[in-house]
Amino acid sequence: ETGVTQSPTHLIKTRGQQVTLRCSSQSGHNTVSWYQQALGQGPQFIFQYYREEENGRGNFPPRFSGLQFPNYSSELNVNALELDDSALYLCASSFWGGIYEQYFGPGTRLTVT
Amino acid sequence: GNSVTQMEGPVTLSEEAFLTINCTYTATGYPSLFWYVQYPGEGLQLLLKATKADDKGSNKGFEATYRKETTSFHLEKGSVQVSDSAVYFCALISTGTASKLTFGTGTRLQVTL
Numbered sequence: 570e571t572g573v574t575q576s577p578t579h580l581i582k583t584r585g586q587q588v589t590l591r592c593s594s595q596s597g598h599n600t601v602s603w604y605q606q607a608l609g610q611g612p613q614f615i616f617q618y619y620r621e622e623e624n625g626r627g628n629f630p631p632r633f634s635g636l637q638f639p640n641y642s643s644e645l646n647v648n649a650l651e652l653d654d655s656a657l658y659l660c661a662s663s664f665w666g667g668i669y670e671q672y673f674g675p676g677t678r679l680t681v682t
Numbered sequence: 683g684n685s686v687t688q689m690e691g692p693v694t695l696s697e698e699a700f701l702t703i704n705c706t707y708t709a710t711g712y713p714s715l716f717w718y719v720q721y722p723g724e725g726l727q728l729l730l731k732a733t734k735a736d737d738k739g740s741n742k743g744f745e746a747t748y749r750k751e752t753t754s755f756h757l758e759k760g761s762v763q764v765s766d767s768a769v770y771f772c773a774l775i776s777t778g779t780a781s782k783l784t785f786g787t788g789t790r791l792q793v794t795l
Contacts, residue, residue, distance in 0.1 A: 602781065611773075617782065672728065675724055
């Protein structure tokens with residue numbers, strides 16, 4: 570069974586730029602959620618995708634957007650990067666209709682300078 | 683809204699000591715409760731879960747009991763090891779929230795010889 574993978578591992582961007590982060594779900598899972606974890610904090614829910622549509626969103630502005638593909642992999646896009654976007658971005662996959670167990674990838678560390 | 687409150691860390695213990703990390707929650711409906719662990723430089727790993735009142739989740743010597751009357755889900759381990767040093771997050775999923783995990787701020791555990 571393949572676990573959740575994310576790419577890239579680390580990324581450095583400049584304020585105002587755009588970034589795309591990628592996530593491959595664990596095999597058998599059809600739902601992907603994205604979380605932002607600032608240093609020293611708990612993860613904060615960004616949004617969730619199921620059947621290629623957004624299915625719930627946290628308190629994040631529209632410049633955070635996502636996609637889910639037919640193979641259940643997903644992308645997180647962030648436009649007009651701000652310094653406060655520096656964080657660890659975590660992807661979690663799960664099976665819709667299960668008992669809500671979410672399995673996390675190793676994360677992408679984004680630094681905005 | 684939903685929220686999770688954890689005891690502040692760091693918690694420093696000697697090897698073989700007894701561990702308790704307190705967690706209380708506020709949620710609508712009947713949440714499922716989780717403990718996740720994050721080792722340095724890594725993503726989150728699901729440690730244990732409980733889906734209804736009085737359930738006890740357990741894994742790797744860790745236990746937590748879902749207490750609806752006190753809205754608590756305290757994490758315990760009878761004898762910690764140096765390898766248990768990590769950050770522990772209490773989290774919940776409430777019904778009707780698109781399987782969105784709400785996390786506490788995390789408790790850092792450091793175990794010394």
